[in-house]
Amino acid sequence: MISRRHFFANAAVIGLCGPERWSALQRADPYALILGIAQDAGMPQVGCYVERCERARSRERPRYAASMALVYPDQDRYYLVDATPDITRQLDLLEEPGFRARADQRRPFDGIFLTHAHIGHYSGLAVLGREGLGMAPTPTYCTPAMADFLTNNGPWGLMVSEGRLDLRPVVSGEWNRIDDQLQARALLVPHRPEYSDTVGWVFRGPTQTILYLPDIDSWERWDLDVEDVVAAVDVALLDASFYSGDEVPGRNIEDLPHPLVPHSMDRLQGRVDAGDRVVFTHLNNTNPALFEDSREAAEVRRRGFEIATEGQRIPL
Numbered sequence: 001m002i003s004r005r006h007f008f009a010n011a012a013v014i015g016l017c018g019p020e021r022w023s024a025l026q027r028a029d030p031y032a033l034i035l036g037i038a039q040d041a042g043m044p045q046v047g048c049y050v051e052r053c054e055r056a057r058s059r060e061r062p063r064y065a066a067s068m069a070l071v072y073p074d075q076d077r078y079y080l081v082d083a084t085p086d087i088t089r090q091l092d093l094l095e096e097p098g099f100r101a102r103a104d105q106r107r108p109f110d111g112i113f114l115t116h117a118h119i120g121h122y123s124g125l126a127v128l129g130r131e132g133l134g135m136a137p138t139p140t141y142c143t144p145a146m147a148d149f150l151t152n153n154g155p156w157g158l159m160v161s162e163g164r165l166d167l168r169p170v171v172s173g174e175w176n177r178i179d180d181q182l183q184a185r186a187l188l189v190p191h192r193p194e195y196s197d198t199v200g201w202v203f204r205g206p207t208q209t210i211l212y213l214p215d216i217d218s219w220e221r222w223d224l225d226v227e228d229v230v231a232a233v234d235v236a237l238l239d240a241s242f243y244s245g246d247e248v249p250g251r252n253i254e255d256l257p258h259p260l261v262p263h264s265m266d267r268l269q270g271r272v273d274a275g276d277r278v279v280f281t282h283l284n285n286t287n288p289a290l291f292e293d294s295r296e297a298a299e300v301r302r303r304g305f306e307i308a309t310e311g312q313r314i315p316l
């Protein structure tokens, strides 16, 4: 992996060796922090008392809606990727000492990246407004359609007019320089466009490039080839909403507007065998792979794919 190679290159230059130095160096390196891996409505889901949700209720480790942070510990710099209904508790996963001080000053983030206007991906912005954090003006990167949606609908419109959401519409496919160590590129994907269009984000940090694509209707309906997109990044975090068409009673496989996990693995097995990392996220509460001890999670691991976990760090 590039990160490992990069580390050893750095370690050679500055004369570090041994596992304790490993962690010392890693602590200073930028990383993506997984804040949640569940579908929009989280896990457990409201009013759902099936065994899987009950099990999630009793877990020590929480399951939150899919989201992540980009963390630059050296520079005390933080970015949020999607704002979920679980945001209040999710931010507790940010353990860098400087983060709480920044939140105290109402400036938790240097920027917010949004994928689309389905509830799991932006509704957490609400508690950053005047009834909650009272966030200072924060650059908010999204598509022009998403920016229009936020501007023209309450309560988001108030956050825009108050200047809290400093909207920065981006053009799909173009790289944007966010700061001296981060570039970001939005890629439009086909996904139910009730309120906005949808993008996946590609983040290029000092050591790795990470794709974050939590929602897509179908790999086959995308105008890009998912194999090519995955080949061009170091780590791909991808939509794993459903494992099988039997998960939702009364629905055909054709009705489930997401690629099923085994199909995604079939399409990307060659990339994984070639050394690319594919990490699944955005799992619906019906997806058995949410639990590490399930047969489905074991199959994902056996094939060389991964399932994201809350608190996981991926070098950036």
Ligand SMILES: [Zn+2]
Binding pocket: 039, 040, 118, 120, 121, 214, 215, 282
């Ligand atoms: Zn979603």
Ligand SMILES: [Zn+2]
Binding pocket: 116, 118, 191, 215
């Ligand atoms: Zn969606």
